[in-house]
Amino acid sequence: MDAHASVPGPPPFDWETTRFPPPRDRLIRLSHTPAQWDSSTHAFRPPLRDGTPAPGPPMSDFAARPARRPPRPPTARQLREIARRYVERYIPSVAQTEAVLWRKVRRATGLLRDGSEPAPVIDAILTDFCARKILDDDRLAHALVREYHRRGDPLPKMRGKLVRKRIPFDIIDQALRTLDEALKADGVDPRRQRALAYARRRRLGPWRRDPARRSARREK
Structure with missing residues (x-):
C-alpha cells in the first residue's frame, strides 16, 4: 500500500468565498486621494475607505486661514547685536x-x-568690525588654509571650502601661495605632506589599525 495514499489533498478552490486584493489602479487611486482639513478640530481628515472625501468643509478653508504676520523690522542696535x-x-x-x-x-x-535704509547701517557695522579686526578675511583665509593642510585636503578642495566661505578670490590665492612658499622654503613638498596627512587621517597604508589584515591584503 502506498504510504502517501492516505494523505488528503488540498481542498477545492472556492471562487465565491475567496477575497482578492483590489486592482493596482484602485490602490493607486486610493493612495492619491487628498485628506481634508477640519477647521473645527484643526486637523486633517483622511479619506474614506472607498476613496471618497470625508464629509466636512472643503480644503479651501485651510487656504483661507490668516497668513503669518511678518517679523518686526530690526533696529540698528539689534543689527549690531545680531552681527x-x-x-x-x-x-x-x-x-x-x-x-x-x-x-x-x-x-x-x-x-x-x-x-530708514539699512545699507548705511550694515556698512557701518562691517567697517567697524573690520577696523577692530573682529572680521578679517586675510587672517581667516590663512588660518583655514593651515587647518586644511593639516587635514590633508588637496588644493582644489581647499579652494572650494574657502569659496563657500565667501572669501575673495585674491585673498584665497594669496593664502595658498603663502603656504606653499613657506613649506618649500623649509624643504618640504606640500603635496606629499598633504597626501601623508590624508593617509594618516583615513588610516590608509601603513597606518591601518589591524596589522594582520594589512598583511593579508598585501599578499592579495
Missing part, C-alpha cells in the same frame, strides 16, 4: 556676515524699524 552673536558663534567672513544681516532685514519689510 556680534553671529561672529561669536561661527567664524564667518565679511561677506557671510553681510549676508546674514541683509537676510534679517529682508525677512521683515526690507527697511529698519524707523523706516
Whole structure:
C-alpha cells in the first residue's frame, strides 16, 4: 500500500468565498486621494475607505486661514547685536556676515524699524568690525588654509571650502601661495605632506589599525 495514499489533498478552490486584493489602479487611486482639513478640530481628515472625501468643509478653508504676520523690522542696535552673536558663534567672513544681516532685514519689510535704509547701517557695522579686526578675511583665509593642510585636503578642495566661505578670490590665492612658499622654503613638498596627512587621517597604508589584515591584503 502506498504510504502517501492516505494523505488528503488540498481542498477545492472556492471562487465565491475567496477575497482578492483590489486592482493596482484602485490602490493607486486610493493612495492619491487628498485628506481634508477640519477647521473645527484643526486637523486633517483622511479619506474614506472607498476613496471618497470625508464629509466636512472643503480644503479651501485651510487656504483661507490668516497668513503669518511678518517679523518686526530690526533696529540698528539689534543689527549690531545680531552681527556680534553671529561672529561669536561661527567664524564667518565679511561677506557671510553681510549676508546674514541683509537676510534679517529682508525677512521683515526690507527697511529698519524707523523706516530708514539699512545699507548705511550694515556698512557701518562691517567697517567697524573690520577696523577692530573682529572680521578679517586675510587672517581667516590663512588660518583655514593651515587647518586644511593639516587635514590633508588637496588644493582644489581647499579652494572650494574657502569659496563657500565667501572669501575673495585674491585673498584665497594669496593664502595658498603663502603656504606653499613657506613649506618649500623649509624643504618640504606640500603635496606629499598633504597626501601623508590624508593617509594618516583615513588610516590608509601603513597606518591601518589591524596589522594582520594589512598583511593579508598585501599578499592579495
